[in-house]
Amino acid sequence: MNAEEMNRAITRIAHEILEKNKGTGDLALVGIRTRGVVLANRLRDKIKDIEKTTIDLGILDITLYRDDLTTGKDKPVLRDTDIPFAIDGKKVVLCDDVLFTGRTIRAAIDALVDFGRPAQVQLAVLIDRGHRELPFRPDYVGKNIPTSKDMRVKVQMTEEDAEDQVIVVNSKGQN
Amino acid sequence: MNLESKDILGTEQLSREEIEGILDTAVSFKEVSTRQIKKVPTLRGRTIINLFFEASTRTRTSFEIAGKRLSADVINISASTSSTVKGESLLDTAYNLEAMNPDLLIVRHSISGVPHMIASHIKCPVINAGDGAHEHPTQALLDLLTIREHSKQLTGLKVAIVGDITHSRVARSNIYAMLKCGMEVTVVGPPTMIPVGMECLGVKVLHDLEEAVSQVDVVMMLRIQLERQNEGLFPSFREYSNRFCLTADKLKHGRKDILIMHPGPVNRGIEIALDVMEGPHSVILDQVNNGVALRMALMYLLLGGGSETDH
Amino acid sequence: MKLIIKNGRVIDPANNIDGKYDIVIEKGLIQSVTPSGKSPAKQDGSAKIIDAKDCIVAPGFLDMHVHFREPGFEYKETIESGCESAAAGGFTTVAMMPNTNPVNDNRSVTELMISRAKAHGKIQALAIGAISKGLKGESLSDMGDLKDAGVIAFSDDGRPVMNNQVMRRALEYSRMFDLPLIQHSEILDLTNGGCMNEGRVSTELGLKGMPTEAEDIMVYRDIALLEKTGGRLHVAHISSGESVELVRRAKAKGLPVTCEVAPHHFILTDESVRGYDTNTKMSPPLRAQSDIDAIKEGLKDGTIDIIATDHAPHDRVDKQADYHNACFGIVGLETALPLSLRLVEEKILTLPQLVEKLTSRPAEIFKLDQGTLGVGQQADVVIFDPGQEYKVEASQFKSKSKNSPFDGWPVKGRVRHTIAKGNIIYSS
Numbered sequence: 004m005n006a007e008e009m010n011r012a013i014t015r016i017a018h019e020i021l022e023k024n025k026g027t028g029d030l031a032l033v034g035i036r037t038r039g040v041v042l043a044n045r046l047r048d049k050i051k052d053i054e055k056t057t058i059d060l061g062i063l064d065i066t067l068y069r070d071d072l073t074t075g076k077d078k079p080v081l082r083d084t085d086i087p088f089a090i091d092g093k094k095v096v097l098c099d100d101v102l103f104t105g106r107t108i109r110a111a112i113d114a115l116v117d118f119g120r121p122a123q124v125q126l127a128v129l130i131d132r133g134h135r136e137l138p139f140r141p142d143y144v145g146k147n148i149p150t151s152k153d154m155r156v157k158v159q160m161t162e163e164d165a166e167d168q169v170i171v172v173n174s175k176g177q178n
Numbered sequence: 179m180n181l182e183s184k185d186i187l188g189t190e191q192l193s194r195e196e197i198e199g200i201l202d203t204a205v206s207f208k209e210v211s212t213r214q215i216k217k218v219p220t221l222r223g224r225t226i227i228n229l230f231f232e233a234s235t236r237t238r239t240s241f242e243i244a245g246k247r248l249s250a251d252v253i254n255i256s257a258s259t260s261s262t263v264k265g266e267s268l269l270d271t272a273y274n275l276e277a278m279n280p281d282l283l284i285v286r287h288s289i290s291g292v293p294h295m296i297a298s299h300i301k302c303p304v305i306n307a308g309d310g311a312h313e314h315p316t317q318a319l320l321d322l323l324t325i326r327e328h329s330k331q332l333t334g335l336k337v338a339i340v341g342d343i344t345h346s347r348v349a350r351s352n353i354y355a356m357l358k359c360g361m362e363v364t365v366v367g368p369p370t371m372i373p374v375g376m377e378c379l380g381v382k383v384l385h386d387l388e389e390a391v392s393q394v395d396v397v398m399m400l401r402i403q404l405e406r407q408n409e410g411l412f413p414s415f416r417e418y419s420n421r422f423c424l425t426a427d428k429l430k431h432g433r434k435d436i437l438i439m440h441p442g443p444v445n446r447g448i449e450i451a452l453d454v455m456e457g458p459h460s461v462i463l464d465q466v467n468n469g470v471a472l473r474m475a476l477m478y479l480l481l482g483g484g485s486e487t488d489h
Numbered sequence: 490m491k492l493i494i495k496n497g498r499v500i501d502p503a504n505n506i507d508g509k510y511d512i513v514i515e516k517g518l519i520q521s522v523t524p525s526g527k528s529p530a531k532q533d534g535s536a537k538i539i540d541a542k543d544c545i546v547a548p549g550f551l552d553m554h555v556h557f558r559e560p561g562f563e564y565k566e567t568i569e570s571g572c573e574s575a576a577a578g579g580f581t582t583v584a585m586m587p588n589t590n591p592v593n594d595n596r597s598v599t600e601l602m603i604s605r606a607k608a609h610g611k612i613q614a615l616a617i618g619a620i621s622k623g624l625k626g627e628s629l630s631d632m633g634d635l636k637d638a639g640v641i642a643f644s645d646d647g648r649p650v651m652n653n654q655v656m657r658r659a660l661e662y663s664r665m666f667d668l669p670l671i672q673h674s675e676i677l678d679l680t681n682g683g684c685m686n687e688g689r690v691s692t693e694l695g696l697k698g699m700p701t702e703a704e705d706i707m708v709y710r711d712i713a714l715l716e717k718t719g720g721r722l723h724v725a726h727i728s729s730g731e732s733v734e735l736v737r738r739a740k741a742k743g744l745p746v747t748c749e750v751a752p753h754h755f756i757l758t759d760e761s762v763r764g765y766d767t768n769t770k771m772s773p774p775l776r777a778q779s780d781i782d783a784i785k786e787g788l789k790d791g792t793i794d795i796i797a798t799d800h801a802p803h804d805r806v807d808k809q810a811d812y813h814n815a816c817f818g819i820v821g822l823e824t825a826l827p828l829s830l831r832l833v834e835e836k837i838l839t840l841p842q843l844v845e846k847l848t849s850r851p852a853e854i855f856k857l858d859q860g861t862l863g864v865g866q867q868a869d870v871v872i873f874d875p876g877q878e879y880k881v882e883a884s885q886f887k888s889k890s891k892n893s894p895f896d897g898w899p900v901k902g903r904v905r906h907t908i909a910k911g912n913i914i915y916s917s
Contacts, residue, residue: 064206067218067248067478080179081206081478117215190693267809289811290695291765310813312695347695374698375689 004146006167009129009160012145013042016127017049019143024094029122031059031093035111036082038100039063041162042129046098059093061086068110090119096143100158102128105137130169132156179203181479185297185304188313189355197355201323204468204475210247211470221250221481224281228254229271230307231287236442236466237307237317241284244473250281250481268292269299276300281481285309290347303480305473311345317441318351320472322359324465325396328437333360338390340366340422341400341449342411344373348400348441353381366390367422370411387422392431398439399424399450415448425451429459437461490537491515492911496525497541497872501548502845503852503861512546514868517911522862539913541872544905547844548860549581549612549869551851552822554646554671554725554749554797557583557614560601561590566802566889568605571822572612574800574888576915578822579904581612581869582852582859583800587619588647594619594630599638611914612907613859613869620645620659620670626652629659636666641855644671646725647772649707651677656711660720669721669747669854674707674732675699675773684813686759686774694762696812699774701729708732712739712746723854724748726799728773730783737792747854748787749797751821752828753894755784761894767808767815768894771801785837788846795851796843798825802890820888827900830875834901840875870908877903 004012024030027050034043040062047060062085069079097111112124127143132150148171150156155172159165179199183191192200210218226245230238238254245252257271275283283304285293290310297304308314326332337356343349343365356363357380364382365372376383384390391397402418412418424438438450438459446452455462492514499510499522509525513536557571566574568585575583585602587593593602599616606614618635620643622628632643643663649672650656656672663670680699685691687698708724712735715722727733727748739746753771758778761769769775787793801818808815829847832838838846852860859869883896907915 067210067220069220081203081475083206084209113219117213117218119214267806268811269809287811289813291812294765295811310695311697350693350695373692374687374700375692378689379693 004169009145009167009169012129013045014049016143016145017046017053020046020096020127021050021053023125023142027054027056027058029092029094031061031088031090031095033061033063033086033095033097033115035097035099035107036062036064037163038158038160039098041160042100042127043098044162046096046127059088061088061090063111063114065107065110065114068114070106070110084114086118090115090121092120092122094123094125095121096125096127098127100129101156102126102131102139102141103134103156105135105139108139109137129158130156179479184480185306186315186476186480187294187297187304187306189315189318189351189358190313192315192355192358194358197319197322197358200319200472200475200479201326203479204319204323204472207471207474207478208468210474216247217249218247219249220478221245221248224250224481225279226250226252226282226284226477227275227280228252228284229257229275229286230255231257231285231292232308234286234308237286240466240469241307241473244470244477247470248474248477250477268295272296272300276302282477305476305480308347310347311350312347313351314347315351316469316473316476317348318355320465320469321352321398321439321441322355323468323472324439324461325437327464327468328461329395332356335396336362336364336394337396337398338364338366338384338394339398339400340387340390340424342371342402342406343367343376343400344371345403345406346400352398353379357381364390364394368412368418387424388428388431391428391436394436395433396437396439397424397432401441401443402445402449404445419448423447423449423451424454426453426457429454439465442466490911491535492539492868492908492913493536494539494541494546494870494872497544497546499546499862500841500844501862502841503548503849504863506862507841510546512862512870514870514908514911517868519862519864519866519868521864539872539906541905543876544872544874545840545844546870546872548848548862549871549907549909550579550825550847551582551857551860552580552798552800552825553584553642553795553851553855554751555583555585555800555822556588556802556818557585558802559589559605560598564889565804565807568602568614569609570887570889571800571802572606572609572614574820574822574886575612575614576907576909577887577904578824579826579871579873579907580822581871581907581909582615582857583612584615584617584641584855586617586644586646588624592619592624593617594622594624594635596631596634596638599635599640603639612909615639615641617642617644617646617671619643620650621655624648626650626655629655629662632663632666636668640668641857642669642671642723644673644725646671646673649673649675649677653710653714657714657718660714660718660722664718664720667721669723671723671725672707672711673725674704674711676703676706679703679706684770684774685762686776688759688777690759690762694765696762699772701731701776701780704729704773705731705735708735712744715739715744715746716742721745722747726751726754726773726797727784727787727793728754728776728780730780733783733787733792737787737790740792747794748792749795750784750788750793751797751799752825753819753821755781755788756828756831757894765812766894767810767812768819768892768896770812770815770817771799771819772817785832785835788832789837794846794854796825796829796846797851798822800888802888803892804890808892819892819894820886820890823886823888824881824893824895824900826873826904827881827902828895830902833875868908868911871904872906872908873902873904875902877901879903
């Protein structure tokens, strides 16, 4: 996926969100660190372009909710969670770059409900690569990319990386 | 970020990178304590034992809250030092607790070196919650966190630590940590309360509080143990307060944005005047607040883990 | 039985002997000392021959400062286990301190200790009587009676005689018996609650310090008293550089002062306390490098007369405590030789000078008929290989207690055989 394709996919997701939720009422975006936050920011900009309103946006660091914290050696760097609005009664769209096993989403939903009781939680991802280990289905998908389990999908976005692109790396590290 | 050692026994063993990593992690944990549901599942099912051989309400409570906000099971044991006199050795106590498979032991003891001795004999991580007149690393780290919040960066800051340096573990842990972070430390107190060889640690020694206040960015007042009067370290509380109680008057020559700290509990009117303690320069309650986040960060770093895995 | 020790380098400082000699021992006595290869004793089959090639043959060592804990603390050491430990270290004469329970401040305890030692019989273990009753420093023990029972000196070791008047009386009174007073020099109100040397390390570790002045002031006081009273003063386990200087000046004045040092006080500094290993806790405490330098100077110029181990066995439970509450002291008999040989390696002492500080000099101070290889002398001999390298293994000590900070240290110099009264009592 190149920059143009990525932009188109995000534009489409923005439209789908608005369509499904019938506008921006009670709508909020919550991005999962790190690139889920980038996706959420871009979606908010798109929605602002379309509807001329700025919707709430929160940032979620799910490190403390992970189920694999105590197994490995390296401790992930913990970063701020920042949800500057009450999520009670909101329609929250969780945003992440890649959907794979579903474990991140599980952690994110656990974290989210600690902040309040949203009316609905929806899920937007840029890439769905399959291989779910938990029963999650995304509401909005930029692109489905079939992969084998040992491959890695790298989403790069200019806010964090050199350019906008998605690349699939096989287990030997080649593109 | 990873810590070099399985234990947190003192700031002397920590590198500057580790100290800053701990502080960074603690900043993130502060948010958890502002939530309505002040709890994250990070250490669910983990057991933390607070093994306190020396009475302490606030430090023990701070560790307990930190553990509970991470969903760990926290057990408090107030072991009396006398049980060791009765024949059960310290190590027996430690071995017995280890046999119950705790994941973290938090140890406080009135004698220097006890947490080190316990840590060297058992496998689970140990956090030193204060040993004798040696170290109190979590206090020093939360002090640095508090200073960093107010002064943005640590390098180049000047700090005066005032009071009974000889018997203070808070002073030692702060000195080690502050020097590593590029700060300049002056210790202030009557010569009877400044231990032999202090200058060798790389600090300046002064006996005049006003002079010290005029030179520094941060003043850290230490608690005077009431029983020290009987040891003849100073003639009387009145005499001590005249010279070393931080009053508004003594602060006159200080910077406008000077920070006043105290590890607590405070002897009001003996080492610090009430109006100074409650005044605009005081960050004493910030220290307490930061204590929980800092201790959560250490528990997370010692017990957490796990590699970045897939989505 | 007849014993012939051949091919060794014999060092017998009392007789100014240092060279290749053969020694013949019979009926428990030294029969002859003759240059190697010219032995008059014909090989008569029945003689046991010890080949001491590459080894030093010296008089059996004397340790004038040991704690054998019997009676009272037999779980730490007994006179029997202590004597075995001594033999393994090359010692054939030791002097046992009186801080037992009951205290050796009366004839019955002295007699018990001496008879226990004789019953075991391998080495000569002598008794030191208390200066004051119950080591309390208040009133003098029955010194005359103790002397009659066989004590060879007086000491309150473990505790100092704090009271000036009592110490003065002790010096005066002991003149009648011409026995030395051994002082553990420590002003207690300066060391109260302390557990290590006062200095940078104690400051860093947050442990209460024991300043060198506590030792110096008492050494000075004792010398000042001695100048007026007469009597004989022996300063135990000197550890402070300033105290060495005080003894040096007293000797220059011709006062009857002698002193000893324990090997750990010229090997280890208070830096070893880092880590809180309770096997680094002793009294006097491990000092600073400047003190070690002054002690070495004192050994070199003869200010420090002898080496004594202050062998202080403690059971694991007494040491497995926090640093503040752990017992003071370490075992020393089985590491004394290799540690002391470092002085030779560092050219502080020559080998004969070192042997002198372990043999003839202590014998001279305490007026003992030991410490030489003269013909007709009781055959107390140590044969050691100064070059043998090995690792100290505390678990292998003959002593009941294993409290040594030198456990695991690579060292050089090992006892091959210890011979007492003509019998081989230890071989490695």
